[in-house]
C-alpha cells in the first residue's frame with residue numbers, strides 16, 4: 658500500500674493528510690505531486706516502480722523504474738525519472754532511507770524518462786556509457802521539447818542535464834559495493850545493464866520490460882535480442898526491468914525476447930504481403946502481448962518507427 662506519511666512529507670502538505678486519504682492518486686495528480694515509494698527488493702536495494710502506461714497528465718511521466726542501492730559511501734541512484742520535480746521527489750524519498758545522501762547516479766540510457774531528474778544531482782558523479790552521454794547532449798533538447806508538450810506543468814524548470822562521467826571499465830566500485838558493467842545495445846545504440854555483485858541483482862534498464870510493451874523509437878531488434886541473450890547468461894538472482902514490476906524469475910528477459918520476435922516477424926510478414934503502414938496497424942496482436950501495459954498504442958508507435966526501414970530492406974528483394 659502507498660504510504661501516506663511519506664507522500665505527505667514529499668509534498669510538504671501535512672495538514673491535508675485527511676483529505677488525501679480519500680483519493681490520494683487523483684489528489685497527487687491534480688496537485689502535480691509525484692508519489693514515490695521505495696520498495697525493498699534485495700539486501701540494500703529498493704526500486705521505485707513506474708506506471709506501466711505511456712506519458713500522461715495523470716502520471717506526470719512517472720513511468721520508469723528507478724533503483725536505489727545502499728553503499729558505505731551513500732546511495733547509488735540508477736535512473737532519475739522524467740523531470741526536475743521528479744528528481745526533487747526522488748531526493749526526498751532517498752532522505753528517508755539513508756542519512757548518508759547520494760554518492761553517485763548512473764543512467765542506463767539516454768531516454769528522457771530515465772535521466773531528466775539528473776538536474777538535482779548535478780553536483781555529484783552522474784555515470785553513463787560515453788555514447789549515452791553524447792546522445793543525451795545531442796538529443797536532449799528535442800526530447801525536452803516533446804516532454805514539455807506531453808506533460809506541461811509537470812516539467813516546469815526541467816533543464817537537460819546529461820551524465821557527467823563516462824564509465825569505461827567493466828566494473829565500478831562505490832563505497833564497499835561493486836557493480837559489474839554490461840555495455841550493450843538494441844533498445845538504443847547504448848544501453849547499460851548493471852549487476853550488483855553482493856546480491857546478484859541485475860538492473861537491466863530498458864533492455865527488459867515486464868508486462869509493459871517495449872518501446873522502439875531507437876531500437877535495433879537484432880542487437881536487442883543479442884543483448885537479451887547475454888543478460889540471460891548472467892543468471893541474475895533478480896531483475897529490475899526498465900518498466901514493470903521486480904522480476905525474480907527472468908520473465909522480463911523471456912517476455913521481451915518473445916515480444917520482439919513477434920513484432921519483427923509480424924511487421925516483416927505485413928511488408929512481404931504488400932500491406933501499407935495503415936494496413937499493418939490493423940494486424941492482430943496475440944492475447945499475451947495485448948494484455949501488456951501501453952498496448953495497443955506501443956505496437957502502433959512501433960509500426961511507425963520500424964515499418965519504413967523494413968520496407969526498404971524487404972521490398973527490393975520481393976520485386977526481383
Ligand SMILES: [Zn+2]
Pocket residue numbers: 766768844863872
Ligand atoms: Zn528507453
